[in-house]
Amino acid sequence: MLSRRSDLPLDSDAHSRFLPWLIAFMVFLAVLAMAAVLVLGATAQRWDRGVSGTLTVQLAPTDNPARDDENQKDVLALLAGTPGIERYEALGKDKLLKLLEPWLGGATEAADLPLPRLIDVKLLAGADLDARALERRLRVRVPGASVDDHRVWLERLLRLIRTVELVAGVILAFIALATIGTVVFTTRTGLAVHREAIEVLHLIGARDSYIAGQFAGRALILGLKGGLIGLALGVPALAGIGYLATTLGTAVLPQLSIGVLHWLAVIALPFAVAGLAMATARLTVLRTLAGLP
Amino acid sequence: MSNENTTGANGPVVRFEHVGLRYGLGPEVLQDVGFTLPAGSFNFLVGESGAGKSSLLKLCYLALKPSRGLISLFGSDIAITPRRELPPLRRKIGVVFQEFRLLDHMSTFDNVALPLRVAGTKEADVEKHVIELLSWVGLKDHLRARPPTLSGGQQQRVSIARAVIARPKLLLADEPTGNVDDAMAIRLMHLFEELNRLGTTVVIATHNMSLVERLGHGVLHIENGKVRAAPPSANRAADSPAPVDGAARGDGPGEVTHAGLGEPPGIENFL
Numbered sequence: 001m002l003s004r005r006s007d008l009p010l011d012s013d014a015h016s017r018f019l020p021w022l023i024a025f026m027v028f029l030a031v032l033a034m035a036a037v038l039v040l041g042a043t044a045q046r047w048d049r050g051v052s053g054t055l056t057v058q059l060a061p062t063d064n065p066a067r068d069d070e071n072q073k074d075v076l077a078l079l080a081g082t083p084g085i086e087r088y089e090a091l092g093k094d095k096l097l098k099l100l101e102p103w104l105g106g107a108t109e110a111a112d113l114p115l116p117r118l119i120d121v122k123l124l125a126g127a128d129l130d131a132r133a134l135e136r137r138l139r140v141r142v143p144g145a146s147v148d149d150h151r152v153w154l155e156r157l158l159r160l161i162r163t164v165e166l167v168a169g170v171i172l173a174f175i176a177l178a179t180i181g182t183v184v185f186t187t188r189t190g191l192a193v194h195r196e197a198i199e200v201l202h203l204i205g206a207r208d209s210y211i212a213g214q215f216a217g218r219a220l221i222l223g224l225k226g227g228l229i230g231l232a233l234g235v236p237a238l239a240g241i242g243y244l245a246t247t248l249g250t251a252v253l254p255q256l257s258i259g260v261l262h263w264l265a266v267i268a269l270p271f272a273v274a275g276l277a278m279a280t281a282r283l284t285v286l287r288t289l290a291g292l293p
Numbered sequence: 294m295s296n297e298n299t300t301g302a303n304g305p306v307v308r309f310e311h312v313g314l315r316y317g318l319g320p321e322v323l324q325d326v327g328f329t330l331p332a333g334s335f336n337f338l339v340g341e342s343g344a345g346k347s348s349l350l351k352l353c354y355l356a357l358k359p360s361r362g363l364i365s366l367f368g369s370d371i372a373i374t375p376r377r378e379l380p381p382l383r384r385k386i387g388v389v390f391q392e393f394r395l396l397d398h399m400s401t402f403d404n405v406a407l408p409l410r411v412a413g414t415k416e417a418d419v420e421k422h423v424i425e426l427l428s429w430v431g432l433k434d435h436l437r438a439r440p441p442t443l444s445g446g447q448q449q450r451v452s453i454a455r456a457v458i459a460r461p462k463l464l465l466a467d468e469p470t471g472n473v474d475d476a477m478a479i480r481l482m483h484l485f486e487e488l489n490r491l492g493t494t495v496v497i498a499t500h501n502m503s504l505v506e507r508l509g510h511g512v513l514h515i516e517n518g519k520v521r522a523a524p525p526s527a528n529r530a531a532d533s534p535a536p537v538d539g540a541a542r543g544d545g546p547g548e549v550t551h552a553g554l555g556e557p558p559g560i561e562n563f564l
Contacts, residue, residue: 007407009398197396203356204455205384206411207377290376293358 007201008194008211010218015189019219020226022182023277026175027230027270028237033175034269035238037168038262044161051150055121055131057088060144061114071142072117078138079119084127091118179273183223183280187215191288202292212285216278223277227270235266304368305329306463306494307353309520312362314348321360322348324518330496332462335489337505338498340515346498347391349515350465353496354388355379367462384412387461387493389469393452395440401427401451402436408459426454430484445472453481457488464488466497470504482508 010016057079059071072090079088096115097104104113123129131149138145191198201211307330314323322345330336338346351357352364355371364371366382374382387408395404402423409419427433430450440448449472456464464485470478482497482504489495496513499505505512514521 007396007399007403007410012398196394197398199356200394200396201407201411203354203383203388204408204411205380205382205386207380210411293355 006214006217008190008197008214010190010194010214013190013193015193016186016218016222019182019186019222019277020229023179023223023226023273024229024233026179027227027273028234030172030175030269030273031231031234031238031266033168033171034266035241035262037165037172038265040161040164040168044158047154047157051154053123053125054150055123055129055134056148056150057119057121057138058146058148059117059119059142060146061116062144063114068117071145072119074141075119075138075145078141079121082129082134084124084129086122086124086127088119088121091120176276179276180280183219183277184284187219187281187284188288190215190218191285198289199292202289208286208289211289212282215285216282219281220274220278223274224270227273230273231267231270238266304332305365306332306334306367307496308363308365309352310363312352312359312364314345314352314357315360322518323352323359323520326362326518326520328513328520328522330494332494333489333492335486335495335510336497337508337510337512338496338515339500339502339505339512342500344515345518346515347467349520350388350467350496350498353463353465354386355383384408384459385462387456387459387464389449389453389456389464389466391467391471391498393440393448395448395451395455397440400437400439401432401443404440404451405454405458408455412459422458423454426458427451430454446474446477449473450481453484457484460488460491460493462493464493464495466495468499469497470499470501478504479507 057075059068059075062068062071076088076090079085091099093115096118100115131147131151135145135147138147198211307328309329310327312323312326313321315321326349338349340346348357352359353366355366358372367385369378369382371379371382396407399407405427406419406423409422424433424436427436430453432447432450432454435443435447440451443451449469453466453469456466466485469485470481473481478501485495485497486508511522
């Protein structure tokens with residue numbers, strides 16, 4: 001639909017000069033919003049993968065260490081007979097002390113503390129194990145046994161991530177709408193400014209698509225120009241955030257792990273915006289021309 | 294050069310029946326207009342200024358839709374012709390607008406080339422035809438000039454060149470000789486007669502009655518929104534070139550080098 005030449009002096013239109021800069025700004029914002037979505041998406045997936053396939057069985061300590069050993073043995077036997085479990089492992093005392101070290105200090109002082117027994121359970125991929133049911137079964141044999149599937153913690157985190165994603169999605173949608181609005185406005189102005197020339201083209205037998213193609217081609221070029229400027233601004237900003245994230249450490253910000261696919265998505269943004277501008281201009285012109293006899 | 298009359302030499306090129314036209318809710322500027330223009334006819338459209346000549350032409354070149362009545366062009370009722378089939382119809386019609394309507398940002402060459410490019414003609418052919426025609430109307434030295442730098446008469450010739458470049462089957466000209474002296478007017482009339490001789494149906498709106506009388510073609514009188522047709526003269530071309538040629542030869546503008554447009558060198562190549 002692109003015409004190879006231009007019959008309308010769209011290149012010299014003053015009103016379309018600001019279009020690339022507006023689009024650049026839009027693409028810049030879109031790059032940041034998209035980066036947020038991609039990074040959070042990746043983080044959520046990692047958390048999901050890392051935690052959702054595991055359970056922790058905790059046995060409250062009794063006064064009698066021999067009793068605790070007995071209980072642990074019973075539970076392990078029960079776990080062995082439960083389907084859907086890939087492997088399980090009772091944490092040794094040294095490992096437990098290591099987990100507690102930040103709170104209790106060196107292992108030697110805590111050696112005689114009554115510690116709960118922890119059993120790390122890894123589920124088979126895709127196994128649908130009911131943690132509550134397992135807990136009830138364990139409690140029959142060992143009162144005070146509890147099964148933690150991290151679900152509450154995980155669900156809150158995931159909800160937070162979904163919310164951020166939704167906000168980013170709304171921002172992207174607004175950016176798209178603002179781009180469409182700007183292009184519609186610019187195109188309408190162009191139609192009004194070149195009304196006389198368009199009428200002549202129309203009367204000598206130009207098809208609507210021929211005229212629309214000229215506006216669409218112009219919008220594509222302006223969109224690409226603006227999009228690439230926006231990308232050129234957005235990528236360093238993104239890299240800067242990534243650098244900050246690594247220097248601050250993963251504890252503060254999730255590690256920015258932008259994969260090849262994500263980079264491709266970011267790089268495709270200016271082209272998507274330019275395509276959007278082109279389609280918008282085309283439709284605007286076609287709709288306006290439909291009013292001519 | 295023999296495929297001109299594909300619309301049928303017999304069927305009328307333009308047919309109006311009970312056509313009325315009003316702008317908005319105003320009075321009808323054309324009332325109950327009915328006439329037919331046979332293929333290959335040469336017609337003058339005369340009437341006082343404000344009588345509706347331009348409106349009638351606008352209906353013919355599909356810039357306006359009638360408020361009532363039937364308009365048929367090349368055998369298609371335009372009221373029921375789908376919108377996407379109108380561009381091919383328009384390409385068969387060449388229009389010389391009263392106010393020229395040249396595109397000021399384009400060179401003379403590009404203005405004249407426009408109908409060919411819109412119709413998708415190959416660029417090599419476009420160049421050949423446009424240069425040939427522009428030399429023929431005496432504007433060879435102004436190929437790259439923009440319309441605003443041309444005189445009124447030159448602009449008129451550019452607009453006429455644009456109207457005839459695609460060899461229309463129907464040529465509509467609204468006061469095409471309003472901005473040129475009598476000699477040039479006669480030359481341009483001969484261009485139209487030449488086109489007509491090759492099969493184009495011609496309608497020329499004018500109030501230059503002396504021109505009408507001199508050339509002696511069919512005349513449509515328009516008066517108070519109604520049209521009265523005098524029968525088109527059956528044998529055009531056999532008439533007056535001789536006396537008017539003399540006039541043109543004497544005092545044509547300097548850039549027109551051809552002696553007379555009756556036998557221009559190479560006109561068959563582009564017409």
